[in-house]
Amino acid sequence: xxxxxxxxxVFYVQEEEAAVHDAGTMLGFWIYLMSDALLFASIFATFGVxxxxxxxxxxxxxxxxxxxxxxxxxxxxxxxxxxxxAMISMxxxxxxxxxxxxxVTGLLGAAFVAIELHxxxxxxxxGATPQRSAYLSAFFTLVGTHGLHVTFGVIWVAVMLVQLxxxxxxxxxxxxxxxxxxxxxxxxxxxxxxxxxxYLMGVL
Amino acid sequence: xxxxxxxxxxxxxxxxxxxxxxxxxxCAVLTALPFWIVMTGAVAPGGAAKATVVAFAVAQIIVxxxxxxxxNARAQGGWTLLAYVFTAVLLVITIAGSxxxxxxLNLNMMPGMMHxxxxxxxx
Numbered sequence: 051x052x053x054x055x056x057x058x059x060v061f062y063v064q065e066e067e068a069a070v071h072d073a074g075t076m077l078g079f080w081i082y083l084m085s086d087a088l089l090f091a092s093i094f095a096t097f098g099v100x101x102x103x104x105x106x107x108x109x110x111x112x113x114x115x116x117x118x119x120x121x122x123x124x125x126x127x128x129x130x131x132x133x134x135x136a137m138i139s140m141x142x143x144x145x146x147x148x149x150x151x152x153x154v155t156g157l158l159g160a161a162f163v164a165i166e167l168h169x170x171x172x173x174x175x176x177g178a179t180p181q182r183s184a185y186l187s188a189f190f191t192l193v194g195t196h197g198l199h200v201t202f203g204v205i206w207v208a209v210m211l212v213q214l215x216x217x218x219x220x221x222x223x224x225x226x227x228x229x230x231x232x233x234x235x236x237x238x239x240x241x242x243x244x245x246x247x248x249y250l251m252g253v254l
Numbered sequence: 255x256x257x258x259x260x261x262x263x264x265x266x267x268x269x270x271x272x273x274x275x276x277x278x279x280x281c282a283v284l285t286a287l288p289f290w291i292v293m294t295g296a297v298a299p300g301g302a303a304k305a306t307v308v309a310f311a312v313a314q315i316i317v318x319x320x321x322x323x324x325x326n327a328r329a330q331g332g333w334t335l336l337a338y339v340f341t342a343v344l345l346v347i348t349i350a351g352s353x354x355x356x357x358x359l360n361l362n363m364m365p366g367m368m369h370x371x372x373x374x375x376x377x
Contacts, residue, residue: 077334095353099356123289131275138270
C-alpha cells in the first residue's frame with residue numbers, strides 16, 4: 051500500500067515513548083524514596099519517644115564519640131559531592147571519569163559503613179547492645195537501618211561500575227545512574243536527621 | 255515535545271558543577287557549625303542549643319533537596335515537589351505527633367497504675 055518513495059508507516063510513537071517511560075521510572079523511583087522517608091519517619095518517631103528510656107543503662111553522654119560522628123558525616127558529605135561529579139561526567143559523556151568518581155563514591159560509602167560498624171562493635175563491647183534498653187533498641191534500629199541502606203547503595207555502585215565497564219554509558223545505564231544518584235543523595239539527607247537528632251541532640 | 259521531555263528527564267540544567275559546589279560548601283558550613291556548638295559548648299546545653307541544632311538540620315535538608323536532589327516546581331511537571339511536600343507533612347505529623355502523644359501519656363499516667371517508674375523502665 052506504500053506509495054513509492056514514502057517511508058514505511060509507523061503506528062506507534064518511537065521517540066517519545068522511551069523518554070516518557072524513563073520519566074515514569076524517575077518519578078516512580080522518587081515515590082519509592084518518599085515512601086522510604088516515611089519508613090524512616092516511623093523509626094525516628096520511635097526513637098524520639100524512647101530517647102530517654104535508658105532503663106538505668108548507658109546514656110548518650112557515655113556512648114557517643116562525636117569526633118567519630120563528625121568524621122563519618124564529612125565522609126558522607128564528600129561522597130555526595132563525588133556522586134554529583136560522577137553525574138556531571140555522565141552528562142558530559144565521559145565514561146572513564148564517571149567510573150572514577152563513582153568508584154570514589156563507593157569507597158567513601160564503604161568507609162562510612164566500616165566506621166559505623168566499628169562504633170557499633172565498640173558500643174557492644176561496653177555492654178551497650180540493642181537489648182540493654184529501649185533507647186539502645188531504638189538507636190540501633192534507626193542508625194542500623196540507615197547503615198543498611200548505605201551498604202546496599204555501595205553494592206549498587208559496584209554493580210554500576212561493572213555495567214559501565216561492560217556496556218558503557220548507554221541509555222539504560224544513564225537512567226540507572228540517575229536513580230542511583232537520587233538514592234545516594236537521599237541517604238545523605240536522612241543522615242542529617244540522624245546526626246542532628248540522635249547524636250547532637252543526644253548529648254545536649 | 256521529545257526534546258522537552260528529554261530535558262525534563264535528564265534535568266541537565268540542575269547538573270552543573272557550580273550547583274554541586276555551592277551545595278557542598280553550604281552543607282559543610284551547616285554541618286560544621288552545629289558540631290562546633292555542641293562539641294565546644296559555645297551555646298549552653300538546653301532548649302536554645304537544641305533549637306539551634308534543629309534549625310541547622312532543617313536548613314541543610316532544604317539546601318541538599320534543592321542542590322543535590324534537584325527538587326523544583328518544574329521537574330516532572332511539579333509531581334516531584336508535590337510528593338516531597340506531602341511526605342514532609344506526613345513526616346512532621348508522624349514524628350511530632352508521636353512524641354507529643356507519648357509525652358502526655360507519660361504525664362497523665364496515674365501513679366497508682368504504674369508498676370515501674372516512668373521513662374520506660376519496663377520489667
